[in-house]
Amino acid sequence: MVKEAGIVGAGGAGFPTHVKLEAKAEYILLNGAECEPLLRVDQQLMELFPDEIIKGFEAARKLVGANKALIGIKGKHKKVVSILKERIEALQVGGFVEVKELEDAYPAGDEQILVYELTGRVVPEAGIPIQVGCVVINSETALNIYQASMNVPVTEKFITVAGDIPNRLTVKVPVGTPIIDVLKLSGLQSFDDYAVIDGGPMMGPIMSNLNGFVTKKTKGLIILKKQHYLIRRKTTSMEQARRVNKACEQCRMCTDMCPRYLLGHNLQPHKMMRVTNYALDAVEEQKSAYLCSQCNLCELFSCPIGLYPKSNNLYIKQKLMDKNIRFQSAQPAFNARKNREYRLVPSKRLIAKLGLYHFDQPAPMTEITLNPEIVYVKKSQHVGAPAIPVVSVGDHVSAGQLIGKIPENSLGAAIHASISGTVVETENDFIAIRRD
Template structure:
């Protein structure tokens, strides 16, 4: 299959990056590179969906990776997993036999699965600051995304997502979940919360979205990019950090930052050679605000991995969230990061000593008590109704193709890419009747 055929196949299936960002894959794959890397690192603590997927569907992963590698003309195809996943590695080796692919085994550190960190681990090359993987001849795809590519070769669109549910639930589990399934159905399938008034973390504990409003949690649904749901008690460390106001964070930075440089020296992007020194942003906030010093533009280089504020800072400040707020402001003002955007290889000299072990990170995040949980795969969840968002990806919302009262079949397109826009198709995850169309398509399933 050539590139144009694969790209069209991926486009029709509605595939987006499942690693969290949700970039439409048909756009990302329309390129030529030297190395394609399957990201199976699942670097966020407590998540197990990708690990299960690699064991259960190793052949489909290999099939998707080989198809993508051929289409983009890559010389190398690499599957990256953590060394500690010995059973997964053995399963992949069997599936890769004769496929001319490589298996890269990584240490158990955070963020091993960051796209640019992974490229450095697999190729020794650093993507330039604010650059793209293709700048160093690389393409990274999540293992779930590549399994979806394998499905797309058989004409199967994206309609389900593997989701880990863990933390303070009666039975932590991994479910194969129809897109649009209410979060409440998912938690109920795990026996419900074991604490009163829980807080939900959608995604991983480092970069996931904290939902502490019960009404918002009740209205949340599973999307193409949701790999985990973690329940923690209200007032948990992660809840406290996520709900600080920007005003409080800025005032704390201005008065309490001791310029120790830990946020910079342990930053994963700094350690692959980016001239990103986030302590300079904090210095700018203490010296009269972000407009007072050029150092505040450093915020534009932040990957928002969260290590600076959730692990590194001894003063419990919030560099990551302040950087994120400044990035929004600078983009609104059309302020760009000045040239040059060089890579400084010397900054990687101490990198091997500054990787943050996940075990230590878990203690700092107060999630060590959940690390011993090993969620089992419990099969397919079958909700009575789904509310499928028309925007589960970077880009414009999909244009609805159905109206209330229409009968739909599982796998049928219900949302299309707007003309001339970046977007993705959306498909019905189950057969039934469309009961509402707004920013989502609500489908009530047929009785089984």
């Protein structure tokens, strides 16, 4: 049912959930940390739909055979924590499902950080949670699993619209809705002086244009003026970053505060800067660039002179990939470094450093009905192969109807019509449906 519903990770890369749930694990973890500044989806879903999320999570626990299902949520969300604990008892799943509170630090929602915080286990370098007996799903994904049990596929997405705007809000919209329609809910009509971050302020990229469409992975849209510090940092080219990086003074702050280094992994960004700046030929050392999670903490918080260690990691990684050189860890087990607990980055300090303090406001769930004339449902909005259309131009489809299937013997996810109407395009990257 999960496979047929087309469920993918709702908060990250979009890995097909049915594949995750084929594994056998000791723990299943619910990622409700939502550590990216300004995003408000998961915390509100857990408050508004606690029963559905808990039931979906418990169903996932049974599928993977886990003895324990742990919900990771920041302790500052006291009301949500209280609601979840009460509903867990009321639904009589307390023997399996438990709420565990997280510190208000970034990046608490990183999958490997979450595994360590909730279980004390460290995922190996370049590894995935199942290697230490864990499966991780997102809050919205758990809600979608519950919906799948009711034969309801994924056709809608919850999105936070935030930033330097009159109206901050969280809304539910059909998958395939034009991004510009969602952006205009902010109260702005012209975006000539603004840039939009697709996702969170730390890891989300700047949208090159606003002509895109909502996918199952769209989580947040952060709207800031083009001259904002964060936009200027994110629009720095690789060539500009490499030129500025020559000023690296090897203070190693990027390494000492790197979340993956603090987990015990051998990722040392300051050494990668040394390799690039001095044209060193240490291929084995360079391979550790593959371990970078691109959390952006080094670039946007840690470096005292505003350099670009993450960009440097990506540069080295790309060079290695071009030569078909891959990373392979020889170390079987890892332990977090003893000073890790003293180097966690408080969210409030991060928000202040990013220049987002005045925009760190509620974005309440708002009942708004968006009725786009045409939706463009992307064939590839997940990890794996694009969906294969099972409809043709001219076909009439109903909301929730299957319009794209997983290719034979491939990793992928099904896609469904998010509105009722007539199929007007199936070529290229989208299946377009014009509303009745």
